[in-house]
Amino acid sequence: MTDEHAPVTGANLIDWGHRPGPQFPELLARANAARGKGLGLVRIRQLLDADLPPPAPEPLTLHAAGDVPLHVSIRAEDADEQDNLDKVIATMTEVLKTPTVEAGAVMPDACPAGSLGTIPVGGVVATRNAIHPGMHSADICCSIMITDLGHVDPKAALDAAQAITHFGAGGRDEGNRLAVSPDLMEQFRANPFLNGNRMLNAAQAHMGTQGDGNHFLFIGRSRATGRVAMVTHHGSRGPGSLLYKGGMEVAERFRKVLSPATLKQNAWIPADSAEGRDYWQALQVIRSWTRANHGALHQAVVEQLRADPGNRFWNEHNFVFRRGDLFYHGKGATPAWSDFAEDATGLTLIPLNMAEPVLVVRGRDADHALGFAPHGAGRNYSRSEHRRRMGAMTPAQMLAAETAGLDIRFHAGQVDASELPSSYKRAGAVMDQIRDYGLADVVDCIDPYGCIMAGEIAPHWHARRTRP
The missing domain is CATH 3.90.1860.10 (tRNA-splicing ligase RtcB)
Incomplete structure (x- = not known):
């Protein structure tokens, strides 16, 4: 059998712009049924054009250091506090490079909580259309x-x-x-x-x-x-830890497409996606x-x-709060406005x-x-x-x-x-x-x-x- 009559393969579909996924078997079946009727590759490709996925978005670029405002409400009173503050500012500088971020702040209790680029305890990050599981941490x-x-x-x-x-x-x-x-x-x-x-x-x-x-x-x-x-x-406890794990897995899938340059701990779920809406509701149930x-x-x-x-009464400090068009991620930081929640x-x-x-x-x-x-x-x-x-x-x-x-x-x-x-x-x-x-x-x-x-x-x- 010559190449002119060879069956259509997954490699052909990928060359034509289709992305591997659960739809591939059905696409291949249709393509090869048409092949069996004598259609050429060009015509088969045209028949499948309607099933092409939308173009992948261009990866978002990171903010440059200093592009996003950082509000600092903490001062050092001795050498240990200065060392701590330097580390907090260094890690927040990396956090604020994340493309979704619009502003950040650090509280008087701020201290590092992981590798460079991880939101610190006492950190606040405001984002647009993005929920970052790593910014509320596993202890949701x-x-x-x-x-x-x-x-x-x-x-x-x-x-x-x-x-x-x-x-x-x-x-x-x-x-x-x-x-x-x-x-x-x-x-x-x-x-x-x-x-x-x-x-x-x-x-x-x-x-x-x-x-x-x-x-x-x-x-x-x-x-x-x-x-x-x-x-x-x-x-x-356990429910929050399991939700965090699931959220990070979904966020990582989005990160690989939307912003591979973003640090893994700062991956996000787009809030307007189906996954984002489900995750937001899951956070409310966990609350x-x-x-x-x-x-x-x-x-x-x-x-x-x-x-x-x-x-x-009560209040939380490892959570995400919505205010207007922005999502505020508080890691060891407490909302200080009167109606941050119904209760x-x-x-x-x-x-x-x-x-x-x-x-x-x-x-x-x-x-x-x-x-x-x-x-x-x-x-x-x-x-x-x-x-x-x-x-x-x-x-x-x-x-x-x-x-x-x-x-x-x-x-x-x-x-x-x-x-x-x-x-x-x-x-x-x-x-x-x-x-x-x-x-x-x-x-x-x-x-x-x-x-x-x-x-x-x-x-x-x-x-x-x-x-x-």
Whole structure:
């Protein structure tokens, strides 16, 4: 058989401008049926022209350094802070080269959170028609909730909370799970990013869990009212992590076509695409789940104490917020405008460290901060560097020195020194910068009685399992 009568192949289709995909078998079948009727390649190509995909867009070019405004609401007060600030500016400079970005900002708690070009903690990035999963991170909707417990004994509150909450990896055992609303589970099933079996199981098993790292449960007393309050800090746990993974996979597919020069961690999903609309809705479902996760723990403690609770509110700091035509990605940054969500109260929470008060603030919606405020105190150097600087002091000695008079508990029974106050920026400096940069007004302080800290030390049973 000569080339004139050879069958049409995938290589022919690619030469004619078709892109490999699930439509290829049907195109080849039609082409070779026409071939069998004696049609030549030119005529077959013409018959398939109607099935050609639209031309691939020209790859977007990166912004040049300095093209996108960066608003800096942080100052260095010593050499460590200057080194930290230099690294934050360096990584934000790379982030702002991403073609979708229109503005960036850094908060007083800013610190690096990955390789160069990764949005830092305390970073805010505004984009047009783009949702960047890497800019809200795997801990989607990490957030803080407060409940006014009334005039209860703070030790009783901390004891009740310790008996109820769940720290560490994984979820709750099946016989110890907290209920998830059937309506919320239906929202999971209705979204293509959320309807997998692994996701649905995590949504049930991880309800009422707080994870590890810097997540905590804090009991303190309001200076304004004298009433005891409970504050929790954690995010969306397994469901959020799985959504992040799925979002990054979709974003990477778009990156390869739209902007191969963009760093992988800054890939995006076009907001006006079908995938973008589904991902945006998935974020809202995860937000609802996370709020319920906090609320389940708070309500269980209220019921255990038979308390007469007052106000309860919350705010997130690893999320994407839509305002006008732009998407604002806050990585460890909190919206400081009053109606950032339907359940916003105008008040937000900023914890500092376990020995300092949790600030209750009213945001100022400052233009120079893209409308955001810090989410906490941040770090000036890594956990490992903090351990190195401890010298001969043990974690227990540091805990006693830095939290005298407070009831501090770690979920694994061991002190993680990298979560002690000395591992964070000086609380007073962060408060001063919140005031000096006009980011928020403090309306109350929840002074600490004690807290349960997650930390990063594996629980004792893990050590037993891994022994040879």
